[in-house]
Amino acid sequence: MAASAYTTSAKVLIFGAAGQVGHALSELLDQAPGIEPVALSRRQADITDAAVVQQQLQKHLPDYVVNCAAYNRVDAAERQQEQAYAINRDGAEQLAKACAGLSIPLLHLSSDYVFDGHYASGYSEEDEASPLGVFGSSKWQGEEVIRAIQPQHLILRVSWIFSTRGENYLLRTLEQARHEALIDAADDRRGCPTSADDVARVVLAILRQLTCGIDVWGTYHYCGAEITTRYGFSEALIAAARQYEALKVEQLNAVASANLSILAQRPASSVLKCRKLLDTFGIRQRPWRSELQRTIREFYGEH
Numbered sequence: 137m138a139a140s141a142y143t144t145s146a147k148v149l150i151f152g153a154a155g156q157v158g159h160a161l162s163e164l165l166d167q168a169p170g171i172e173p174v175a176l177s178r179r180q181a182d183i184t185d186a187a188v189v190q191q192q193l194q195k196h197l198p199d200y201v202v203n204c205a206a207y208n209r210v211d212a213a214e215r216q217q218e219q220a221y222a223i224n225r226d227g228a229e230q231l232a233k234a235c236a237g238l239s240i241p242l243l244h245l246s247s248d249y250v251f252d253g254h255y256a257s258g259y260s261e262e263d264e265a266s267p268l269g270v271f272g273s274s275k276w277q278g279e280e281v282i283r284a285i286q287p288q289h290l291i292l293r294v295s296w297i298f299s300t301r302g303e304n305y306l307l308r309t310l311e312q313a314r315h316e317a318l319i320d321a322a323d324d325r326r327g328c329p330t331s332a333d334d335v336a337r338v339v340l341a342i343l344r345q346l347t348c349g350i351d352v353w354g355t356y357h358y359c360g361a362e363i364t365t366r367y368g369f370s371e372a373l374i375a376a377a378r379q380y381e382a383l384k385v386e387q388l389n390a391v392a393s394a395n396l397s398i399l400a401q402r403p404a405s406s407v408l409k410c411r412k413l414l415d416t417f418g419i420r421q422r423p424w425r426s427e428l429q430r431t432i433r434e435f436y437g438e439h
């Protein structure tokens with residue numbers, strides 16, 4: 137067997153490992169030389185339970201903790217405020233406290249929804265957060281507690297995650313396209329779709345450089361390359377799926393968000409500028425269109 141280029145091993149404890157990003161990351165790290173992942177689903181470790189978090193960290197003594205656990209139901213959060221804050225803010229706090237106590241760096245995922253969406257040109261890490269709804273507010277407060285408690289943190293804000301698992305816009309739209317002739321999609325909300333596998337790739341690249349001992353704590357942005365709308369993304373994914381299946385959908389209607397029956401207000405433009413990640417880690421944005429083709433291929437391979 138060829139000798140590995142990575143002589144030291146970094147143990148990485150992943151919380152929320154059964155979610156879109158958590159699963160993709162666990163699979164990627166499993167194959168990564170020099171990385172030893174320990175993947176914990178919600179059933180195995182609830183991040184809102186301080187004793188459980190503490191126990192897991194002491195049991196595994198990882199070099200890094202990655203938090204992929206979150207409450208992500210944007211509309212439901214308006215009615216389930218307590219649950220959203222308990223997971224996105226208080227859960228983040230438990231992880232930050234436990235990590236700080238054991239001097240373990242914490243990598244945490246956050247969201248484009250911390251912004252209000254008024255900057256059409258996109259948001260940098262220095263722009264002021266101003267969340268519109270409960271979900272965005274709970275993610276922002278989660279970031280703030282981590283900054284206050286654990287200086288060795290890296291917060292990675294991502295946007296519009298898609299994959300073949302869990303609840304996401306791609307799977308919802310695909311389901312509609314298979315069973316409905318007319319579909320509405322918002323053409324007044326701009327952003328950048330990002331595949332869960334791509335986020336996992338970025339987290340691995342960051343971990344690789346952290347293991348070299350560089351001091352780059354702080355907040356970063358990452359999203360797939362090319363700005364689109366929900367309508368543009370729906371159009372692309374329906375075209376990709378049509379290569380595999382005759383879908384029922386005949387018409388995709390471009391509509392204003394105000395005409396969709398959704399409870400939570402969403403940012404009109406939540407494009408993340410990713411320059412800081414490139415300048416610091418040399419990580420480039422991958423086009424979401426190629427990731428979409430791969431994801432659709434995977435979807436039809438599995439079904």
Ligand SMILES: NC(=O)c1ccc[n+]([C@@H]2O[C@H](COP(=O)([O-])OP(=O)(O)OC[C@H]3O[C@@H](n4cnc5c(N)ncnc54)[C@H](OP(=O)(O)O)[C@@H]3O)[C@@H](O)[C@H]2O)c1
Nearest residue numbers: 152154155156157178182183205206245247294296297302
């Ligand atoms: N999805 C998006 O479009 C999007 C956009 C921007 C940012 N993000 C952020 O990116 C990160 C990853 O998102 P994702 O799409 O991979 O999320 P996801 O698919 O919803 O996965 C989240 C995981 O966290 C688990 N979880 C919930 N509460 C927990 C708790 N108390 N303790 C432990 N685990 C818990 C969930 O388990 P159950 O399923 O059993 O509840 C689920 O497996 C999150 O921080 C999210 O806020 C996501």
